[in-house]
Amino acid sequence: MLTTLPFPVRDANAQSGDIPLEGLPEWDLSDLYASQDAPELSRDMEWLEKACADFAATYQGKLAGLDAAGMLACIEAYEQIDLIGGRIMSFAGLRYYQKTTDADRAQFLQNCQEKITVFTAPLVFFSLEVNRIDDTVLDGWFADNAALARYKPIFDRLRAMRPYQLSDELEQFLHDKSAVGASAWNTLFDETVAGLVFTVNGEDRGLEATTTLLSDKDRATREAAAKEIARVLGENVKLFARIHNTLAKEKEIEDTWRKMPTPQTGRHLANHVEPEVVEALRNAVVAAYPRLSHRYYELKRKWLGLDVMQVWDRNAPLPMEDDKLVDWPDAEKIVMDAYADFDPRMAEIAKPFFTDGWIDAGVKPGKAPGAFAHPTVTNVHPYVMLNYLGKPRDVMTLAHELGHGVHQVLAADQGEMLSSTPLTLAETASVFGEMLTFRKLLSKAKTTAEKKVLLAGKVEDMINTVVRQIAFYDFECKLHAARAEGELTPDQINDIWMSVQGESLGPAFEFMDGYETFWAYIPHFVHSPFYVYAYAFGDGLVNALYAAYEEGYAAFQDKYFEMLKAGGSKHHKELLAPFGLDASDPDFWAKGLSMIEGFIDELEAMED
Incomplete structure (x- = not known):
């Protein structure tokens, strides 16, 4: 732990960068x-x-x-x-x-x-x-x-x-x-990404500010942003290919010396999860692509009034979506109310993040992109980083990262060596906190249009967390397998990227020239190889867990807190047993994916 940069991997749905808001909290690192x-x-x-x-x-x-x-x-x-x-x-x-x-x-x-x-x-x-x-x-x-x-x-x-x-x-x-070694290449990647400049509509922006435009209401702006990202990544693709080639080869050399059977073995061991469980998750999600992403994006294509969607339409807001911003005090109240409704203890644990300088929320030049919660050490407290712009998804990101923070606070009693939760379970409290906040907002929706926007936003987040991350995992698997055969050109890496995009997104999409380089800026591939399946694991686990909560499972809150307090002291099988759940059961993943299908069913019913 001590010999590497304590990089807290950015979360799958974190978005940031555009016009900064005023009066947002900053870290007080003096603790x-x-x-x-x-x-x-x-x-x-x-x-x-x-x-x-x-x-x-x-x-x-x-x-x-x-x-x-x-x-x-x-x-x-x-x-x-x-x-x-x-x-x-x-x-x-x-x-x-x-x-x-x-x-x-x-x-x-x-x-x-x-x-x-x-x-x-x-x-x-x-x-x-x-x-x-x-x-x-x-x-x-x-x-x-x-x-x-x-x-x-x-x-x-x-x-x-x-x-x-x-x-x-x-x-x-x-x-x-x-x-x-790897940490030096990680730093090169971070500094390169932070220094990239994108010019959209005559304005220079960083990567995060530019990717945010991919969810702009104006389609021409989204298109301009996508093409500018493609242009800049294309100009730098040789460097990014060098970083990936080097890291993949370094990993292959060490894995070979260690006689690890697959490039993924080290990640599975670190996550304390059996390879067959991950394979069952991967296969269940890939088999569900037509029922999830393909079906949803076909709905979205119709809502947007398009014959075919371009990649810059994937995260476009719906035509009926309100573009009103959520200021910071309102975001705090929404999330804290959702947490308190579940259990007042959860809100009490979350309170110091807002009052004691544990959150850095503003968008600032040179700041790391995305969002994360870093646990630091067990005798201090976690710190949450956001790039908050007041969009509804930023509120969900706050709920997500605060869930991580609550989990890390509760697990700290385990001590330094047992508090760290494996990645597959580290997303539990974050996704659960996000679900609580979503359900709170949904219950307050006053119109069908408002409910549709909330449901669609949740489905998109779940697709980004499950479908997209499993597609990323497949990309990494293919990349490392190909690198084992020799040096890869940028075009070869581009081809691997495109081989998983069409399969996961479906026939509603057309892919612009230049999209083949979009693998280049994703930090997970560089900082934590094969990390990405943890998002899908966590989402599926929480969907099954939330279903047990909705069904009134006995003493759910107390059992939930005990699970979070366990940190890394127990295996996922032992942690899930009190809820009657087992991740090694093939039906477990089907149960989690069925929640996403259920939301899409609701959206389709609104079309009638």
Whole structure:
């Protein structure tokens, strides 16, 4: 954790950039450190260097000989190192995301990352030695010491990597070079994207401000924005192809050395999810394309009065949609009311985000695009980043990110090593919070047109979260498979991109020249390979979970809070069991997808 940029992957439906609103909240990062020159930061950096060296001197080569109490002390020392290193990197990373074009912030982040990579190098032995300990020794420790047994999930995850572990020397080498490997290419990608300039209707804009125009009410503006994105990406496609080629090859080399059977194996292990469960999800969604995206976009084509839709019509507002903006106080009230209606405890947890400087909402030059919630460390609190423009979908993004924040606050009691939720479950509270807010708005709809706009917006978000992300996953699978055969030209990557677009979006669309390069700006492919299926996993899981809530499942709220509090301490099977759900059951995904179908049924019924 400590050796890489703490990049909080941007959410699937986050949109941003256009005319900034006034009076929006900004982060107060002083809960981490007052400034990059704060004496507390220097103190912690010095402490970290000594603590890592002391840890290695105390424990290296001795883990198997410890008793249960000794191993508990070892784990607690490691957790404290994790905490301090995570605090430093969170502060450096969040400052950078506020203004990625600031050279001083970028330098500070890189310097912190390089120092911590050096400091933590002596810790590499830990996971390697743990994986050489006999199972009977571990079982004895857990039987003897309940406090240590709480950390069993950590040992289970480490030992899941045993078949793929390299020699101590090679693991040390990979650790030492991490700061100039993938993370350096990630930084190049971020800085390149942040520096792109798009000119639409005579006005220069950043990427986020330009992609927002793809949902503008004026079709000519949407078309101009799409063509300008294509032009700029086309001019830079060689660099983006180089980044993807290099990262995919680096991953292939490491996977080959580790003898991982597929490029996706590492992600599945990190997510604590079985490959067959992901494959069942993927297959269920692909099979449902005609019933979901194809059917919905055909409806939308008719609403827009078009013979065929262009890519710039995909996120177009409906003709009957009100373009009134939602100011920040109203957005806060909408989301907080929805949370409080579900359970007052949820609103209480969410309140400090608005009152204590835990949200950075404004659109500012150089700010990282999209939206995220970063948990920082368990003895501080999460921070939420938005690019809020007052559009209805921005309100849903606020509900989504606040859900992440609530989840992270609740899981913090697990401690630094057990609080982190695998990606497949990390979207649970966010999507659930979004659904609560959507249902609240839907219940207040006064006209059929208003209800149609809300339903259509929700369906589009769900398609973007489920259909589009599975298409992205297929793109990545094909990209990595093709890269294993050799270097890919930009045209070859473009062809892979287009091979999944028509299949997922359906016959209502026509694809303009230049759309083939739109893979180039998507950060998930660069920062977290194969991350994207987690969105579909989370949406399907929450749809099934919300159905149980609507059906009045006994003590639902209490069980829901217990699930969020578990953080990363339990497997998805154990977390879902209290709700009578099982993600390994093929019917589970069908249940989640049926909710989207039900919304489309309602929209079709409104046409009669």
